[in-house]
Amino acid sequence: MRKIEIVQGILDANEATAEGNRAVLDRHNCLAVNIMAAPGAGKTSFILRTIEGLRPDTRIGVIEGDVVSTVDAEKVQGVASAVVQINTKGMPESCALVADMIQVAMERLPLDDLDLILIENVGNLLCPAEFDLGEHLRVVIASTPEGDDKPLKYALIYADADAVVINKSDLLPYVDFDMDKFTRAVRNLNARAVFFPMSCKTGEGVAEWVAWLRNQRATR
């Protein structure tokens, strides 16, 4: 059981670092959102739409997580106030962002000049669910072509979400996706999550999400 004990130790140490990150963010009155999704669900497009919806009155930093490559950071550069890229490198290091990486990224961000940090986690519905980064809100982006049964299979990430975005609503006529079945499956795991059907391609549903996020900032 040596492996399990050590991984448990890593998770405990991560939690302590995450709490420290959250305290720093709170001191700077900066809200952090951890954005998690499968590969290709639309995390980067969602970040671009969110920045567009909140500008110019909200100052936004972005932390881009990826195993390799900087393609997403390049897309976000120029519209965010500040961007930091983290490459997790994959095993034997890590297959998800962990709190240590966010701590390093935060040191490279001008926290005094930011209201909001959007963290793009690696494209993975499994490992990111296990690691608290010190964020205030956890958002999971589903996409309609993935199918409506995914909450059953990736239960942990859905159970801990504050908001669930159902992206690619523009593809609903062409895919088998039952919105009621999907939301019921999430609701069975999670009583609090708020749902946002959305198309980051057409912009449908973005305003509702942006209004909710503004409200989260204002009431915290």
Next chain:
Amino acid sequence: MRKIEIVQGILDANEATAEGNRAVLDRHNCLAVNIMAAPGAGKTSFILRTIEGLRPDTRIGVIEGDVVSTVDAEKVQGVASAVVQINTKGMPESCALVADMIQVAMERLPLDDLDLILIENVGNLLCPAEFDLGEHLRVVIASTPEGDDKPLKYALIYADADAVVINKSDLLPYVDFDMDKFTRAVRNLNARAVFFPMSCKTGEGVAEWVAWLRNQRATR
């Protein structure tokens, strides 16, 4: 560096078990295919199409990997000759199938009566790339709504693939997916992978894949 050393040790032990699995499969003249993809790319539909295409002259066992739930095994039950479900449970145990799990599953399959084993890995483009299971062929299923830039971001899984299926070709008119850009990105990582554009929904492209797989079995 304690964590990295231990994870490296786990990877080395996995490789030894994988070699053992492959030797057992070879002794039974049974070809094993490791099927990897992001959540919702269509792994289970692909397995159902493959079984349909190879029946009745190929005897097929399926190993279904999932963190939790048995929804995929239930779909395959009844069309495969034999099905074994593995629940990886996620961390601190494992976020992907590993060779130990396949060893246990193989003990529960009638290897003397099987020609082919299809292994459905967990929905994840990161962790499964790291673990040899003892398979003979590695197949990655991309899907057109994921976008054509995914090989850049999930390089390792594409670099080691023998075949790359590009599923959901029926959605090509509705999504931004440049087939040439995608195949070029894979080719930069991998000189040998064979491409199969496919729609598991309409059946387009399934025959080409099935013919290739039959040929792999015949010439091995």
